[in-house]
Amino acid sequence: MDFRSDNVTGACPEVMAAIAAANHGSASSYGADAVTEGLTKQFARVFETDRLSVFPVATGSAANALSLAQLTPPHGSIWCHRHAHIEEDECGAPEFYTGGAKLRMLEGDHGKITAAGLEAAITGRGVVHHAQPASVSLTQASEAGTVYQVAEIEAVAEVCRRHGLALHMDGSRFANAVAALERSPAELTWRAGVEALSFGATKNGAMAAEAVVFFDPVKAADFAYRRKRGGHLFSKMRFLSAQLEAYLADDLWLRNARHANRMAARLAVGLEAVPGARLQHPVEANELFVELPDPVIRGLYADGFQFYRWDNEASVVIRLVTAFDTAPAAVDAFLASARRHAEHVPSVRRS
Amino acid sequence: MDFRSDNVTGACPEVMAAIAAANHGSASSYGADAVTEGLTKQFARVFETDRLSVFPVATGSAANALSLAQLTPPHGSIWCHRHAHIEEDECGAPEFYTGGAKLRMLEGDHGKITAAGLEAAITGRGVVHHAQPASVSLTQASEAGTVYQVAEIEAVAEVCRRHGLALHMDGSRFANAVAALERSPAELTWRAGVEALSFGATKNGAMAAEAVVFFDPVKAADFAYRRKRGGHLFSKMRFLSAQLEAYLADDLWLRNARHANRMAARLAVGLEAVPGARLQHPVEANELFVELPDPVIRGLYADGFQFYRWDNEASVVIRLVTAFDTAPAAVDAFLASARRHAEHVPSVRRS
Amino acid sequence: MDFRSDNVTGACPEVMAAIAAANHGSASSYGADAVTEGLTKQFARVFETDRLSVFPVATGSAANALSLAQLTPPHGSIWCHRHAHIEEDECGAPEFYTGGAKLRMLEGDHGKITAAGLEAAITGRGVVHHAQPASVSLTQASEAGTVYQVAEIEAVAEVCRRHGLALHMDGSRFANAVAALERSPAELTWRAGVEALSFGATKNGAMAAEAVVFFDPVKAADFAYRRKRGGHLFSKMRFLSAQLEAYLADDLWLRNARHANRMAARLAVGLEAVPGARLQHPVEANELFVELPDPVIRGLYADGFQFYRWDNEASVVIRLVTAFDTAPAAVDAFLASARRHAEHVPSVRRS
């Protein structure tokens, strides 16, 4: 009954089995092992292209910072949503890895930037006093639990092309987005104009595994050195790669994500019956942001449910995150508790 | 029959079991879980002091670069042995994390620096044109498979104290050193003057786990931000911590290391009977550097043994590394093969 | 008739004379010369305190980036006004020198941040995912040509104290602010809580000279190395120092600034008589931001006046900057031209 985040989960059984299976005999270190070498083929199949380079790392911050540093010179600017993880939750990792590039904030409803907003923000090209427009980072699914439609990505990519900007996707919850959109990984990335993807697995069933994927091997030149000097090249790489291999095999990643998304939808539907509950954003992936009366929140806490709350002047919002292992019964128990506590709130303003 | 490195091994059974055991239920992320919180107590017991701070990371390069950056300002110098891992094998990670500090090389027999060599090398204090003396890094066990005696560490530490230098220990093979020296972890570190330790586990039975240990919590101030922005803070930290917990429990780390050391000693003894074999360094931990006639080396390769070779003008040297899982039978097979091939070398110069 | 900036000017005669006077005989390099050594005393007199350290550099960007790097760790945040020079016009110099700290934007009327705005913006202290609140930078006079009152600085400083933030002042036009406010340099800096000042001279009569001033020598520790490795330690330092010495001698800096401010005021008063002219900000120092009808602007350009224009959807704004050498006749000619062209604009909306 822990809805705090999808990173409070453990690893799913298939991933654990893959790790155990990888633990036999000796293997070449630093990625020269057979499992790692097989990954490229597997990603090529999933993304329907041979023109890619794949670099496993262990954390999402590493994947983001390393790939952004590859796309952005130290004197460059990176545009992202004001609430992007790279801006708010990585303690300056992109600035550190780029050597001091600037993150530039874009506003946008429901956690998504827009092509028009980006277009309007790009200034200063060629002016020596200004950090130079260099790259854009989309988060798919977004920090607000929403997803970018293919057309939205294409529109942003078109602005990027026109202005010579590289397009990065923070896909820490990429699986949830693919599951939600029912579009192929290729359509959501390189075909739409994405050049580098932080492909997340940790939040969706892996123990600690992400992959940086470049959709043009030329763009990946020297990336291996970047990863190494960041301290992100694992000696026993097979254990990272085994997680990713299992994650992609038999559509495990999509099965896990579909489950998480379904649990989020179940919560969303159930919350309609909770007086005073109001969703802040459309529920499209596995995160919900819900305004709730304070007594209801306190009641839920008292009943043992775990989640984060943010208090603003106007309202109190909680975040609920579902995962590959969220039990339908936990969702139902949460909803029952919420309904019960809401009934005791004297005059909940319906909004 | 793979003697290439101790990082070609998998994880030992106890570590695998601990990972599996940690995979139950939800847990607070980013190190707020119970396993991680228990680590400090465990390290305190092993190192016989409460005055320490422990930060798990996943790679040795991360541990070294992060801890050196904590001890060294960007305008500082770090002294280390010419063949230290931080100089030769981390692709500039210390320079990256420190913001451009200088590594300064010390010569020294058998992979070890000396107090006298350090003393003689320290110059430039207070001169604005020179990078400022800031820290020293010892590798224990060294890259040459030797170990620093307590008195040797103390002598280096005394020079450090006199010159205001911080003392770091790269303990990627710390367990092998402790096992070899039969001195306590405390005696080999903080009691001798070591301020920060990269405590390795990966090479000695973990899957991917190291700990940065500071022997003065004040010296660890803000280190958590450094780790985070390096992308080295794991969301599912319990899986790192579980490895370290199992590693320290029941002296697993020392049992593993003792075995590896014993296998190295067995190789050393056996090589005495191989005509033309000559050890370059005393065999004190789990690495051997052996001059061998080229036909013998080729014979060993042909028999399926794996190891690295370095060709110089004067000689050919191979490195043999033993590990927690090296089978005595593999050692004996290697020695038998070496002896057999050496017999067929026409006139091996005995050296 | 060049109102583009105060940096299109040359050096004033007193500064040129000082440079020539410094050019006699040999002198110790890198700041060990007599002129440089006298500077501290001179600044101590001007700022009424012995507790300061003074470091001449040649550019304002160097002064800002170096001093902010001294006050801000790589994982820190620097708050400044959205239109601060350090954010908009230094191509990421603060990010470069700090090793990737984050600039955080504050809104504020007329180019000034407020204590309340700062207070509301400070979040994330102690949360490992967030860049840590570290410092604040005020621009005095501001980029909008306004000045901070002593009480405004004190209020910001009070927030800083409460939150453990260092307070920096970008005083690229500090002289203009002092001249405008008729308060002492001490009152406007350390007595109000400013810890480090980028003390500008270049824009106000020097050739290329600024000084980084720390109001606590302890805060200046190791700054000399920072300056050196930035390439900002001049070998023939006497030529930088001579500029600063002349600048401070006989109140030259204030006489120059008073003249520039008077010329700005003269422009402001004159513009009241220009139909369609509207000042965007109070004119308190030596910069004016003026909405003007496009035909007037084109007329001024045609008459040979030089200045920058910014076109927004709603209006066209020009910037006028006066300097130590702005001739009253040039001001009057500008006003006459503006009036003449404004008369021919059919229907200027009075605003």
Place this chain on the structure above:
Amino acid sequence: MDFRSDNVTGACPEVMAAIAAANHGSASSYGADAVTEGLTKQFARVFETDRLSVFPVATGSAANALSLAQLTPPHGSIWCHRHAHIEEDECGAPEFYTGGAKLRMLEGDHGKITAAGLEAAITGRGVVHHAQPASVSLTQASEAGTVYQVAEIEAVAEVCRRHGLALHMDGSRFANAVAALERSPAELTWRAGVEALSFGATKNGAMAAEAVVFFDPVKAADFAYRRKRGGHLFSKMRFLSAQLEAYLADDLWLRNARHANRMAARLAVGLEAVPGARLQHPVEANELFVELPDPVIRGLYADGFQFYRWDNEASVVIRLVTAFDTAPAAVDAFLASARRHAEHVPSVRRS
């Protein structure tokens, strides 16, 4: 009678006159002025090529660090002589500007590296654990007061070409080298394979002016942003450019350098008559390194001569540096003093 360095000098009259001449009227800032714009043509004439880009900066450390950063990725290695200024005297500026590249030391007689020494040192290409071979920096004239012959530069450049390394020249005393060698600037740089030159003027008559010269504009891409964010773009650029213009006009740079070299030669010849004096290096430019008996050195100091001394176990060495303004009479006085004091040394070993 100051032989400490060529940077204890002031500016020569022609440079001072040029600065004064530049101080008329307003001028576009940041290098858009006429003087700066004329520089490229002037350098093109001096270096006999249009394929160059010129960037004035104010210090030699800035010129070196900025140009090396342009040629070397953060994961790269820079080879230089063990006693190169970039290694010993810039407090880590190259490491700072490159983002943590590694300087690798080459030995070499009389301050010069050799093609063979370089060739032997290059290792690790393509190995992810090693900093990648990226660039080489020659110092012309060297720190030992010697010069590289054209053939020596070509030989180093040939190694660079074969290994894909960029070739940089630290020409802080480039004028002295050109004057000494009587070869054209072109022959000593791009025709020999040099790609970037730190062209010094400060030590040879300028106040504070150097130029970074790239012999392929493509290699200079984005360099302007690098300079800006380093804080090295001067607003009143005309004053830097005027120094360089005067320096190159009418062969002032070579006239100044020839004088300095002649004074050094005069010292060298005169020292032959000083018992106990022994030159450590051939005197080819404007620096001498002389072993002298300690009583002679003390006598010279007592007579008011200024110079640096280094005490080793084996000997005492002083450095004498001549400059554009060294008076023949000062040289003769120095020699007379040395001879006089040497006569009183009981038994000087002739060496």
